[in-house]
């Protein structure tokens with residue numbers, strides 16, 4: 001069974017969206033990056049983010065991740081911010097009762113996007 005399926009597939013993504021988004025917006029280390037973001041598109045973005053982090057079906061490539069975050073890199077986005085997002089994601093999954101082993105797998109999937117997201 002894939003990681004995405006083990007976590008509960010689309011239902012798990014939907015459950016995580018609100019909790020994750022709240023954590024990110026309350027996180028003083030990173031919330032400035034989200035201040036100008038279109039709120040209507042935000043939910044779809046969060047779902048795309050979580051589906052990707054869960055190792056599920058997504059339509060994004062490394063090039064898309066580079067393009068999608070290049071304006072944030074220009075604003076100073078760096079490893080510390082990436083780490084904060086991974087931490088907020090882990091805390092979200094913990095709240096939803098996901099095991100530490102699965103959370104570690106999700107963090108490992110997120111890691112595969114680090115260089116693209118940070119434009120390295």
Ligand code: HEM
Nearest residue numbers: 030033034037045048049052060068081082085110113117
């Ligand atoms: C774990 C790695 C990450 C993944 C998988 C990821 C994924 C995504 C995806 C799929 C999008 C939507 C792109 C689109 O518009 O089609 C996006 C946009 C965005 N991401 Fe990330 N992201 C990651 C890390 C981060 C980090 C570390 C930050 C900032 C702390 C961040 C902030 C944003 C913002 C603000 C947008 C919206 C940009 C806009 O609409 O202007 N992301 N991300």
